[in-house]
Amino acid sequence: QKEVEQNSGPLSVPEGAIASLNCTYSDRGSQSFFWYRQYSGKSPELIMSIYSNGDKEDGRFTAQLNKASQYVSLLIRDSQPSDSATYLCAVNPRLSTDFGNEKLTFGTGTRLTIIP
């Protein structure tokens, strides 16, 4: 079983609609969760982090975390063509102050295409 799973897509969403990206993880003790955006040929860029159950909003982006169900999602409202990218989910299985757990586990990413 993969530790962090994402649907590889591609996910196609009309411009102006809501894009919903999902991620599940296997380690129930995981503490911190991240969404990275990666444009083709570029490096991953951190866009959202979430540490507590519930929703966290930042502009058009909302991250949702449900630790009981072991999933984290990213909603993009009013999708724009510039949102077309691959979105990587990353999970820290433990607090990084625990020695030996300073690493993130990445999913393989979901490719999102916004259709004008």
Place this chain on the structure above:
Amino acid sequence: NAGVTQTPKFRILKIGQSMTLQCTQDMNHNYMYWYRQDPGMGLKLIYYSVGAGITDKGEVPNGYNVSRSTTEDFPLRLELAAPSQTSVYFCASSMEGPYNEQFFGPGTRLTVL
């Protein structure tokens, strides 16, 4: 702040050659990481470091070596390059702390022929 910088941006190596990929960060981060990303794939951790003089293996360390003599620099050494090492290499850094938000450099695209 320049953030995380990497050199070179591109490199072509012949089988059996060696090279060093450079990574520097100016954010005073203790943690630094090297990843590789093959086409259409996720990020795989090669090596990481939690401070100067301390390094540890990730999930794909074979064929690579690292050192960390300063907080700022974390070079990755490829010995005896092989076609399987053709990939994009990313360096990242993060603060010491509970949440480990990692910030990435622009990457080095390496081709081994």
